[in-house]
Amino acid sequence: MKKILVTGALGQIGSELTMGLREQYGNANVIASSRRTKEGHEELMESGIFEIVDVADGEKLSEVVKKHRIDTIVHLAAILSAVGEERPNQAWNVNMNGLYNVLEIAREEDCAVFTPSSIAVFGDSTPPDNTPQDTIQRPNTMYGVTKVAGELLCDYYYHRFGVDTRGVRFPGLISYKTLPGGGTTDYAVHIYYDALKHKRYTSFIGKGTKMDMMYMPDALDAIVQLLDADPSRLIHRNAFNVTAMSFDPEEIAASIRKKIPEFELDYDVDPVRQAIANSWPNSMDDTAAREEWDWNPKYDLDAMTEDMLAKLGEKLGL
Ligand SMILES: NC(=O)c1ccc[n+]([C@@H]2O[C@H](COP(=O)([O-])OP(=O)(O)OC[C@H]3O[C@@H](n4cnc5c(N)ncnc54)[C@H](O)[C@@H]3O)[C@@H](O)[C@H]2O)c1
Structure with missing residues (x-):
């Protein structure tokens, strides 16, 4: 039985993953942590142990790992792309020093580490279509810089110290439970809220801008599947596409119109997030994940739209 610490547990991924892991491993075996408590997350904070941990504080992190005899760290605390461009200094501190602290403690206490990378590791010089697993990575955002360095650091700790590090490059994640934390793909979540509430949405991402996306249930499956994967099959440990x-935006709008025919989309493009989106792939090749740990997502765009509108409608009482 694993004893898991989740950092950044009150974020978009952590708030759902922590509850899923508690169901699978038992409430007592999944310790949630974040920089501070957050209103609206009482169920998560009260259904098991919750610790206040700033990941930039290595001593506190080490104390919590030892106190609970943690053997697996799911490291989700991070500053995301759009916020990272507003506060590059904080993005570097949290994303790099936080990960370094996690890896050092994992080395000392013999823990496995899962941490997500992102499509933000790619840049303008990366082939944008069917982006290969192993390719050019020259991002032009602070978030992307920290994610490339993070992939390399995780590889280093695996090869140099034998720390069992694993990770995926997540695309934009779409969920109805917790709002996204300030990324470039957030429009694809907001559009569903506005479709239900106002039957219209103004997109900050421009017409024709394609990006990879995933519905949260598939993202949670990816984490659990890779955590449990047979290590002898893993070649790309920390950076699976x-x-x-x-x-x-037009394609997600068309999918929404199948359920809400009067839905309207217009644009008010944000140049900062548009520049980030332009530098990211249109679509990635995820063959390595399919071959090395049987990755096989369940939701396509229409299946996601149907579920998202139904669940979000229920949540919003609409
Ligand atoms: N959501 C996505 O679309 C997406 C896509 C690709 C990769 N990722 C990666 O997945 C991971 C989790 O992302 P998310 O979407 O849940 O992000 P989020 O912003 O929703 O959650 C991150 C959480 O970390 C917390 N945090 C920030 N600084 C902290 C610190 N110093 N110490 C402790 N906690 C701190 C925040 O309060 C927040 O609750 C990140 O590494 C992110 O880069 C997310």
């Missing part, structure tokens, strides 16, 4: 679909 994974994707489930690729679309632009």
